[in-house]
Amino acid sequence: MSMGSHLDQLYRQVIMDHYKNPRNRGEIEDGTITVNLNNPTCGDRIQLQMLIEDGVISEAKFVGEGCSISLASASMMTTAIKGKTVDDALKLSSIFSDMMLGKEYDDQSFDLGDIEALQGVTNFPARIKCATLAWKAMEKGTGKKDIQY
Template identity: 55%
Template sequence: MALSKLDNLYRYVILDHSSHPHNFGTLEHADEQIELNNPTCGDVITLQLAMEDGVIKQAKFSGHGCSISTASASMMTDVIIGKTKDEALALAKEFFLLVQDKIEPNEAHLGEAVVLNGVAKFPARIKCATLAWKALERAITQDEQEKGEKQADSSHEGEIL
């Protein structure tokens, strides 16, 4: 009986984030932006990040998707604001393990996103839950790669190649 009440609470949290997503919209000035889609179900997300001194100051998402995809994006943006890129990447990795039921939920780290650990019972929905987190991971790693390329290019300034 208690378990079904807990399941209902989790469903409510997911439906609330899906119906009233936090940080939904676009940023006027985004430092990072990426669009990802889940071709198996049609979910599409555009994630935008505004950074200041290596810290995520704002995060917004737009697009369309199922309730799990939208709720996950809403919960993710809540969790990553105020985190460094490294902290955000660590949270994404933790979330990936959570939805595969490989670790215990840690609400202190992932906030309300821990309620999505139930998707482990539905493998087809894991991609829905992880889409926003994959977008976060790619936005951060593509930024780091681009900076590495720019540094490599600038180290050759003035050289004849």
């Protein structure tokens, strides 16, 4: 087996782990920003809740339904943004967007960790909206304008 197929297999395992054992699934009780988005192309739906205190995302949780890519991405995203400033979370979202579009992306500013497992989605253009749904919800919730889906 080539190195590339070992890496693909590892990435599939990471995605399936986040799908079957989602991190931060659930709801936050009080003081939250709530964003509901759906992907009409394939029916993915997400409700993202965030608690932002003094410019820092102190809590992030999601509920929803959809494919393994969309739910794994939501799990990875909520894990990645907790404890980050809103500005850093938006920078991370921009890096993720570049990665999804097959552009060169900054992999030095942040440890992307499990998020890099979604890199293979670029080979399946119809699935990019699945992977970016939670990220678009986060952008909308933090006040970034012009979020369209």
